[in-house]
Amino acid sequence: MTSIRPRPATITDIAKRAGVSTATVSYVLNDAPGSRIPESTRTRVRSIADELGYVPHASARSLRKGxxxxxxxxxxxxxxxxxxxxxxxxxxxxxxxxxxxxxxxxxxxxxxxxxxxxxxxxxxxxxxxxxxxxxxxxxxxxxxxxxxxxxxxxxxxxxxxxxxxxxxxDDLGVGHRAGEHLVGRGYRDLAAVVPRGNVLRRIGTLRLQGLQEAAARAGVGATVRSLDMDWSPESAAEVVRTWLDEGLPEAVFGYNDEFSGLLLGALQDAGVRVPEQTALVGADDVMLCRMLRPRLTSVRLEPxxxxxxxxxxxxxxxxxxxxxxxxxxxxxxxxxx
Amino acid sequence: MTSIRPRPATITDIAKRAGVSTATVSYVLNDAPGSRIPESTRTRVRSIADELGYVPHASARSLRKGxxxxxxxxxxxxxxxxxxxxxxxxxxxxxxxxxxxxxxxxxxxxxxxxxxxxxxxxxxxxxxxxxxxxxxxxxxxxxxxxxxxxxxxxxxxxxxxxxxxxxxxDDLGVGHRAGEHLVGRGYRDLAAVVPRGNVLRRIGTLRLQGLQEAAARAGVGATVRSLDMDWSPESAAEVVRTWLDEGLPEAVFGYNDEFSGLLLGALQDAGVRVPEQTALVGADDVMLCRMLRPRLTSVRLEPxxxxxxxxxxxxxxxxxxxxxxxxxxxxxxxxxx
Structure with a gap:
């Protein structure tokens, strides 16, 4: 922005230094076919370009070709x-x-x-x-x-x-898979959490909907309760307190592995045995699943x-x-x- | 790349449609001060620009100003x-x-x-x-x-x-803080893991060095052993097996929270009580620390x-x-x- 600032080398600089036209420089650097430029000139132009640190300008290229x-x-x-x-x-x-x-x-x-x-x-x-x-x-x-x-x-x-x-x-599909698994294992009183926050809520609502659809489809009278949850241990503890008040669900779909990790900690703090008293399924299958004890069952989105x-x-x-x-x-x- | 492809609107398109010069369009769209263009012309130019979906070209701007x-x-x-x-x-x-x-x-x-x-x-x-x-x-x-x-x-x-x-x-500082904490709690036989893999190894080596410096500085004869570890539950289990063979360290610095999470799981699988038999410190203070039971002590880099x-x-x-x-x-x- 000041005049003392160095300026990137241009084709003109190379042409001047090499004593050739800018067209020649351009031909050499672009390896243009069919031009009859002696190898000695090519070598000189390339070595001057290297010396000056010349690099073609991507956006100049894109402007040229429109x-x-x-x-x-x-x-x-x-x-x-x-x-x-x-x-x-x-x-x-x-x-x-x-x-x-x-x-x-x-x-x-x-x-x-x-x-x-x-x-x-x-x-x-x-x-x-x-x-x-x-x-x-x-x-x-x-x-x-x-x-x-x-x-x-x-x-x-x-x-x-x-x-x-x-x-x-396929977040609906994630919910389907979780639901099929839990209903298939014999659980009928299911619960899910839906995260607060714009983007996560949308994903969570779809995963919940998938869970509900799977429960309904099974035709065995399975029900799904849902609660909102924040991304914090305090909110997980509150969700667990509500469940203890209302009656512990047989199985929980914890939105994803991280929310399930918070829920697992809160369930353990409350003395609830997982999965004996309440089963738990996460989603995304991140490494966390294999850190937690008991290890977390999860739904993975396989690319x-x-x-x-x-x-x-x-x-x-x-x-x-x-x-x-x-x-x-x-x-x-x-x-x- | 073909001729039927739509072309983004240019200042020339706007000028033609508005029946004014490109300079006038440029003045209006850049809100150039001091030009005496009637408000009616300004309004017309702006509405045509909107209609054509005209957007100034960031890289054209940058080329112009050099x-x-x-x-x-x-x-x-x-x-x-x-x-x-x-x-x-x-x-x-x-x-x-x-x-x-x-x-x-x-x-x-x-x-x-x-x-x-x-x-x-x-x-x-x-x-x-x-x-x-x-x-x-x-x-x-x-x-x-x-x-x-x-x-x-x-x-x-x-x-x-x-x-x-x-x-x-300040990864050296992370190691210092972990070491000061563990030595201060009375532990003398310390162990650390260093992750395999280029970038992580460099970070891990610095964190280990910090731990060693803190142990030496304390002047109480604390020692530090170290083992390499992969990012997998299997590798964590192998590290714990080696410790059980060599004698369980009093305290472990697990490189970061995630590696510590894997180590905690492996220690629990081996029936080792944490922190009673072996204390454990992670680093980065991610939410995982508050999911694990027992909750993980960690070193946080506070911005x-x-x-x-x-x-x-x-x-x-x-x-x-x-x-x-x-x-x-x-x-x-x-x-x-």
């Missing part, structure tokens, strides 16, 4: 598990092979047009974003800027169509194939087509609880 | 905790207020010049990256491209100087101030100065183990 090679992954507030991290890493590498750069943006919590405007200003080829942050007007703005939209998260299908691709999580999913997302970006993915299969992992 | 507003956060393989996520979010918002866009890149695992070249191609103003991925030649390349470098992680100070800023973690740290990083980026930060203070959180 399209962007940026894919924007909008994400925040999220504690990534190892599975999500691996998926993100694979997607980055595979997009890079196709000439795209995947960058993650964790800025303001806006949604709708305001958010879409921020993303569009970066002129990406595509935006991958939780569907909750999309509105029809926001999608319209992105479409006008020729930006592919890939909506992720719970029930991403809500925004499906009109060019919007979706990457859906079909990270490779195949990444490939489909790349197809949406490069071929500008709509894809709809739901690549996770809920699988019960039975342990001690 | 400097980039992109700050690149290079990160992968990392399971973010809530503290890191909040820090990242705050930094993004504060940089945005200063006109910068923070984007995260989780691509290839290169280091040195190869990695630096990839980052430099995106022409950021600054790169925030784990110091392990920097080499002198890589730093030199970034400097030539006028990119500020902020090195993070364990012992980031190794690459300090020559314009490289550092954001250091001085996310605000102040973000402010210093912004200073490094905007004022192009070197800053050296070590904003975390290790604090012991005593619980049951």
């Amino acid at each position: 399209s962007s090679d940026l894919v924007l992954y909008v994400q925040m507030d999220v504690v990534h598990g190892p599975l999500a991290a691996e998926f993100h890493h694979q997607l980055t590498l595979r997009l890079r092979d196709m000439g795209y750069t995947l960058l993650q943006y964790g800025g303001e919590r806006h949604r709708g047009v305001k958010a879409a405007r921020t993303w569009a200003a970066m002129r990406p080829s595509a935006v991958i974003v939780e569907h909750e942050r999309l509105t029809p007007a926001g999608i319209e703005l992105l479409r006008k800027s020729d930006i592919q939209v890939i909506a992720t998260g719970v029930a991403a299908e809500a925004v499906k169509g009109d060019g919007v691709s979706t990457l859906n999580m 079909a194939s990270i490779e195949a999913t990444a490939g489909e997302i790349i197809r949406a970006v490069t071929e500008r087509t709509e894809v709809h993915l739901s690549p996770w299969t809920p699988v019960l992992v039975r342990r001690d609880t | 400097s980039s507003d992109l700050v690149l956060y290079v990160q992968m393989d990392v399971v973010h905790g809530p503290l890191a996520a909040e820090f990242h979010h705050q930094l993004t918002l504060r940089l945005r207020d200063m006109g910068y866009t923070l984007l995260q890149y989780g691509g290839e695992r290169h280091r040195g010049v190869k990695a630096a070249r990839t980052w430099a191609a995106m022409r950021p103003s600054a790169v925030i990256v784990e110091h392990e991925r920097l080499t002198p030649a890589g730093i030199e390349l970034l400097r030539k491209s006028d990119i500020q470098v902020i090195a993070t992680g364990v012992a980031a100070e190794a690459v300090k100087g020559d314009g490289v800023s550092t954001l250091n973690m 001085a101030s996310i605000e102040a740290t973000a402010g210093e990083i912004i200073r490094a980026v905007t004022e192009r100065t070197e800053v050296h930060l070590s904003p975390w203070t290790p604090v012991l959180v005593r619980r049951d183990t």
Whole structure:
């Protein structure tokens, strides 16, 4: 921002130093076929480029060709598990092979047009974003800027169509699997917790709904009670107190492994034996399940194939087509609880 | 990439539709002071811009002004905790207020010049990256491209100087605090685990060193044994078997809370009472500590101030100065183990 600031080397700098035209430099550095430039000139240009630390400018390239090679992954507030991290890493590498750069943006919590405007200003080829942050007007703005939209998260299908691709999580299926397991084990008086907080509540409500559907489908008169819960040991203790007052449920679906971990601690503090007095099922199958004693039974979302999913997302970006993915299969992992 | 593809609206499109010059459009949309454009024209230009979904092009802006507003956060393989996520979010918002866009890149695992070249191609103003991925030649390349470098992680100070800023973690201090606590409680036969795997091993070795220094400093003849451990219940069981063979240590520093969680499970499986037979201290103070029974004692890295740290990083980026930060203070959180 001041005049003494060093300036990145340009093609012009290299051309001057090498005593050739900028076109020649450009030919050499781009390995353009069919140009008859002597090898000695090529070598000189390359060594000057190295010396000056010349690096081609990605956004200059994208401006020249009139399209962007940026894919924007909008994400925040999220504690990534190892599975999500691996998926993100694979997607980055595979997009890079196709000439795209995947960058993650964790800025303001806006949604709708305001958010879409921020993303569009970066002129990406595509935006991958939780569907909750999309509105029809926001999608319209992105479409006008020729930006592919890939909506992720719970029930991403809500925004499906009109060019919007979706990457859906099967949270209803997680609830189904938990319910089938518990009813199948002979439990009839089931309970579930639903986390407070916007995003988690939506996921929790779907998982609860899945549990209720599985209980109803079994046709054995199983019932499901539910309570709200905060992400704290105090809230877990309060939930357990309520159950002790109302009558201990035969089995609990604890939303996910972490909430179940808090519930297990609170049940143990209250002297409740798990699973003898109350069975407990978590979800996500994180390492925590194998730290706890008794070890936590859980529902795992098994990815079909990270490779195949990444490939489909790349197809949406490069071929500008709509894809709809739901690549996770809920699988019960039975342990001690 | 084909001719039927919609094209984002440009200033020229707006000018044509409004029947004014592109300069007029530019004046209106940039709210340029001192231009005498009638309010009716301004209104017309703005409504056409809205209708066409016009969004200014961030990288066009950065090309025009000759400097980039992109700050690149290079990160992968990392399971973010809530503290890191909040820090990242705050930094993004504060940089945005200063006109910068923070984007995260989780691509290839290169280091040195190869990695630096990839980052430099995106022409950021600054790169925030784990110091392990920097080499002198890589730093030199970034400097030539006028990119500020902020090195993070364990012992980031190794690459300090020559314009490289550092954001250091006090892992030595974590070991000190754990050691002071355990020796202070009267334990003399201490043990620690060091995780296998490149990045974790480096952190673990520093934490172990801190523990050893604290034991030596106390001058009471305390000793520290150490074992390598994988991130698995099987490896935890093997560590506990070795301890049972060699004689159970009076107290264990379990590297972090998660490794300690695995060790606690393995100790319980072996019938070892914690803390009566063996005390246990974790690190990071995550929610897991309050799920486990007994509840896990831990060392927490307390951030001085996310605000102040973000402010210093912004200073490094905007004022192009070197800053050296070590904003975390290790604090012991005593619980049951």
